[in-house]
Amino acid sequence: MEFKPIGIVHSPYKSKKDAPIQPRFSGEEAEIEVFEEFAEGLKDIEGFSHIWVLFHFHESEGYDLRTTPYLDDEERGVFACRSPRRPNPIGQSLVKLIGREGNFLRIKGLDMIDATPIIDIKPYVNVFDEDEDVRIGWLEGSVHGGKVARGG
């Protein structure tokens, strides 16, 4: 499967060590530049308060099937984590859409580093993208034990 970037991120985070672990903990703003040839696909996006951004972890090389997550001290399967070192290094982040100017989207709450290639943008639709009775496995202790706070 061959995919191509539809845009690129202009982010205040210049390297991995600057970026937050999860975008929801970030109040920083950034821009997504959608390449001119795809700009028409942005019509009506400004009606959505939030968007999904699928992006390429372009600085990630190789993968681990087991990994010890930042928020944990045990090895977990990569598909039970959000680690960038995945068989297919695609990231998926929910960000706030602040506004749009032509082919530039102003976003907030991101973890992408500068020059990250964007693979897709989808509207966030809470009816489709949320559910009830959620259990979050090994993250339960981290989230409810206070290691993670809900971002604003």
Place this chain on the structure above:
Amino acid sequence: MEFKPIGIVHSPYKSKKDAPIQPRFSGEEAEIEVFEEFAEGLKDIEGFSHIWVLFHFHESEGYDLRTTPYLDDEERGVFACRSPRRPNPIGQSLVKLIGREGNFLRIKGLDMIDATPIIDIKPYVNVFDEDEDVRIGWLEGSVHGGKVARGG
């Protein structure tokens, strides 16, 4: 960017016309077979009630930057829709994880057709993947006007 399937879907939907528009409206169960070489990456996934599945719309050919969605009668930008005819034909679905047997995941609430290639699986973590004060643009009328019901 070159990506490879990590697994495949065994679904009761044999073709596009059988599949629901959005997975949340489906009570059907299906299986994801994660290929043996990636099976170790599933460790601990059974602790999560829901997972994200990124998959290839493998029967989709070409794309439209503007499209008239099923739930609407106006042309919208493709990045403001969930249409399969995208520049990079990647789908993103939230499904319930019913259980795991080895490298097979039993899931519920899917829209993927049989033999769909799986690109990635990520845990659904409501702290990261939900937000408040959500506006859903052109979908507002469809969802709250009753064309769409929240799936179970």
